[in-house]
Amino acid sequence: MTKGLEKILTDGLKAILADPAGAVIGVDFDGTLAPIVPDPESARIHPAGPGVLARLGDLVGSLVVITGRPAATAVEYGSLDRVPGLVVLGHYGLERWEAGRLTTPPVHPGLAYVRAELPRLIAGLDGVRIEDKDRSVAVHTRQAPEPQAAIDALRAPIGVLAAETGLAVEPGKFVLELRPPGVDKGGTLTAFLRERSARSVLFAGDDLGDVAAFAAVRASGLPGVTVFSGSAEVGAELGAEADIVVDGPAGVIELLDSIADALTGP
Known part of the structure; x- marks a missing residue:
């Protein structure tokens, strides 16, 4: 031991x-x-x-x-x-x-719409980036000037996007991930x-x-x-x-x- x-x-x-x-x-x-x-x-x-x-x-x-x-x-x-x-x-x-x-x-059909809409949602938020994982898409704010403020600003619109597409939102450390439920x-x-x-x-x-x-x-x-x-x-x-x-x-x-x-x- x-x-x-x-x-x-x-x-x-x-x-x-x-x-x-x-x-x-x-x-x-x-x-x-x-x-x-x-x-x-x-x-x-x-x-x-x-x-x-x-x-x-x-x-x-x-x-x-x-x-x-x-x-x-x-x-x-x-x-x-x-x-x-x-x-x-x-x-x-x-x-x-x-x-x-x-x-x-199979890839969830709602992800195509998410890929199209996310660039509009994060427009104007410096340092926020999108990570495409093929079967899910994540939004990272770690490199934003104020990571927590950026996450807080994105929670509601990303929640709406998830509801529209039938996806789930998985929160993490300065990340919101849209994935199949x-x-x-x-x-x-x-x-x-x-x-x-x-x-x-x-x-x-x-x-x-x-x-x-x-x-x-x-x-x-x-x-x-x-x-x-x-x-x-x-x-x-x-x-x-x-x-x-x-x-x-x-x-x-x-x-x-x-x-x-x-x-x-x-």
Whole structure:
């Protein structure tokens, strides 16, 4: 047992260590495996991430990344094709990447109208940018002179646009994402736990979209652990929901590495 892990050894972690073959380890991507950056297209996994994930994936029952990004993008930005057995569930679970194969649903018809209307909605808002994820579209205000004021100004018109097109709005850290309704990280994690006949679960996340996954861990009835990847921007709300708080992606990778150390022994 590593000294760092001994200090935070919850019942859920004990269950994972006692029966790793029955464990599902789930993680978000941005802010959890990859540091948050001003330009989402420049996000990349923590340098130690692929190696630690590959090591852990050989030791536990299932390893899954659940992200709002397209699955293929997360695989590329995370070098996740180097992690044997890993499953990537993109667009909150609409897409699935496994063993090099990508499964995707049809694109929601309302997104074409959203793409046409969003440039008009953000006109005059300096630093606000649109990220087209193919099956969803996100509006980022991180680079605006006043990011929070820009988000606040956009909430109502983007809410109207969502209602007009039958899409849902997913809020995050200085981002509003329009995506197909009826899917979130909580439902996706619940279904994956059932698919894998999980006997314990850990999920790590950093943003409001991960609250549903934390709730799914608690509702699963399994020994579980929730991990908050802390940041200066979002902390109190999600941190209060978590069993363990770590210092960003570096802290997540360190925790996962410590679990692998504990499973391999001295």
